[in-house]
Amino acid sequence: xxxxxxxxxxxxxxxxxxxxxxxxxxxxxxxxxxxxxxxxxxxxxxxxxxxxxxxxxxxxxxxxxxxxxxxxxxxxxxxxxxxxxxxxxxxxxxxxxxxxxxxxxxxxxxxxxxxxxxxxxxxxxxxxxxxxxxxxxxxxxxxxxxxxxxxxxxxxxxxxxxxxxxxxxxxxxxxxxxxxxxxxxxxxxxxxxxxxxxxxxxxxxxx
Numbered sequence: 383x384x385x386x387x388x389x390x391x392x393x394x395x396x397x398x399x400x401x402x403x404x405x406x407x408x409x410x411x412x413x414x415x416x417x418x419x420x421x422x423x424x425x426x427x428x429x430x431x432x433x434x435x436x437x438x439x440x441x442x443x444x445x446x447x448x449x450x451x452x453x454x455x456x457x458x459x460x461x462x463x464x465x466x467x468x469x470x471x472x473x474x475x476x477x478x479x480x481x482x483x484x485x486x487x488x489x490x491x492x493x494x495x496x497x498x499x500x501x502x503x504x505x506x507x508x509x510x511x512x513x514x515x516x517x518x519x520x521x522x523x524x525x526x527x528x529x530x531x532x533x534x535x536x537x538x539x540x541x542x543x544x545x546x547x548x549x550x551x552x553x554x555x556x557x558x559x560x561x562x563x564x565x566x567x568x569x570x571x572x573x574x575x576x577x578x579x580x581x582x583x584x585x586x587x588x589x
Contacts, residue, residue: 398431402431405437405438409437420444420446420488421438421445422447422489422490423448424450424451424452424473424492425447425448425450425451425472426450426476428481432481439483445477445486446487446488446489446490446511446513447474447477447488447509448490449470449473450469450472450473451469451492457493458492458496459497463503466500467503485508487511488512488513489509490513490558494515494516494558495514496514496515496545498542498544498545502551504553509553510553510554511553511554511555511556512553512556513556513557515530515533515555516533516558516559530546532546533546533547533555533557534557535557537554537555537557538554539551539552539554
């Protein structure tokens, strides 16, 4: 892989071993609960966890794209159109062709930073679901976005010019799960730097 892909994501041997073990534990837990899940995978890490990705596929879970590198540059809320296309196309190709996970149709932006431009690109590339917006979310990390307060809680088709409002795009926006206290939703994993929170992958459960 070229340096543009490798830059920004490097796991030590101990971290990689823990990640692989965690994926195995999650797969066993999901099997016990008879739940199908979507695992969002950062493309730059795919080669290192290729066996785990095949096992995810073999157990009939969905593999989604979680961006190319998950570094600070992988910010789809600010990246220009051409750079977004490059990074999303490249990440999709790695997951589909190199790892052989099949057609990838679900996306979650690194750092859940996204724009209406991103959704247009995803829709044009054949993606059917994005899960980058956590509606009415209070985020204790550096990614606080006031627009999240106004986003619908339930799945919706976004507006072509505004990712946070209902519209007529074909792609679905499915809100990220969050802890709810009263009327406020909290996502605190990154901010608290919890040991089980890795930026290399994420997953949501289909209940």
